[in-house]
Amino acid sequence: MAFILVAEPSASVAGALRRFLESASHEVTLATDVREALERVRELAPAMVLASVTESFDGEWLCRQVKEEAPAIPVLLLYLPEEEQPEARSSAAGAEACLVGPLKRATVVSCVSLMMQLSKAREMVSVVRTEMQLMQHQGPRREPTSSGSDLEFLKRLLFMEVKRSRRYRYPIAYLLLEPDRYAEHIAPLPAAQRTSALAEILRRLTESLRDIDVAVPFAEGRFIVFLPYTPFEGAVVVAERLRQRVKEVESVPGLTASIGLAVFEPSAAKGQAQVSFGSLMKEAGDSLRRAQAAxxxxxEGGRPVLTESVSE
Structure with a gap:
């Protein structure tokens, strides 16, 4: 359960949103004015904000203010059906995501659930980065990787997103990144320097991603990057950007990286092929090995899987 602020001037729309969210066990408070909503954010520190954008209700202004004062609070902007550029407008305002009416319960609840999970995942990333920094000063004896529980959480998150992307028809992408010749360039370094190098790689990756994306270390010298709402072409652009960012790592001059890509794009027509979290990770791993062998x-990464069937 999460505490959510709904900023919406229409009593009927606000009531519907409240019912949607309360049916999913969330606690909801309403605000009918943007300045009232901002005061509620300051007083109550909600886990998330839903804000409408209309001619009479400037939810984008509210979003910018929230991001200035409490950047960790996710914001979902709600646009009218006639809005032609909701993604561009919401991104410019700093929102994590947007929905365009008419709003259905399943869509609202699913989007809120995804945003809450990604918020938790970003907190996990922050903890991992902090642990890396502490290990750098304490002289660690082990490689900084996600703990077992963190990795299990990440696996559950990604598995749910495979199924959710099929149901709500949005693409997702997975990247596996590994520094080239890790055994020669990074593994022989003293523990503190090795930790520092991996922490710098993670920092440069996360700085190059959107707020809704997740990047975490999950094995020795290997990182996984999860990109929701990202089709194949967009995933390639992100992967190339991350590949270039690794070259900027100052603690290991001349460092490069190989990246394996896997994308799931639900098609309009039902198919027979099966896709799962495991199969996507295998595809990303195979692509990574091809990149290294080349x-x-x-x-490296093939065209996206186009299917309507999801196996567990």
Whole structure:
């Protein structure tokens, strides 16, 4: 359960949103004015804000204010059906996501659930980065990787997103990134330097991603990047950007990385092929090995899986 603020001037729309969210066991408070909503954010520190955008209700202004004062609070902007550029407008305002009416219960609840999970995942990333920094000063004896419980959480998150992307028809992408010749360039470093190098890689990755994306270390010298709402072409652009960012790592001059890509894009027509979290991770792993076999410093990944069937 999460405490959610709904900023909506229409009593009927606000009431419907409240029913949607309370049916999913969330606690909801309402605000009918943007300045009232901002005061509620300051007083109550909600876990999330839903704000409408109309001619008479400037939810984008509210979003910008929330992001200035409490950037960790996710914001979902709600646009009217006639809005032609909701993604661009919501992104410019700093929102994590947007929905365009008419709003259905399943869509609202699913989107809120995803945003809450990604918020939790970002907190996990922050904890991992903090642990890395502490280990750098304390002289660690082990590689900084996600703990077992963190990795299990990440697996559950990604598995649910495979099924959710099928149901609500949005693409998701997975990237597996590994520094080239890790055994030669990073593994031999003293523990503190090795930790520092991996922490710098993670920092440069996360700085290059959207707020809704997740990047975490999950094995020795290997990182997984999860990109919701990202089709194949967009995932390739992100992967190439991350590949270039690894070259900027100052603690290991000349470092490069190989990246394996896997994308799931639900098609309009039902198919027979099966796709799962495991199969996507295998595809990303196979792509990573192809990139490494080709000499490294490259992105490999086939065209997206187009199917309506999801196996567990």
């Amino acid at each position: 000499g490294g410093d490259r992105v």
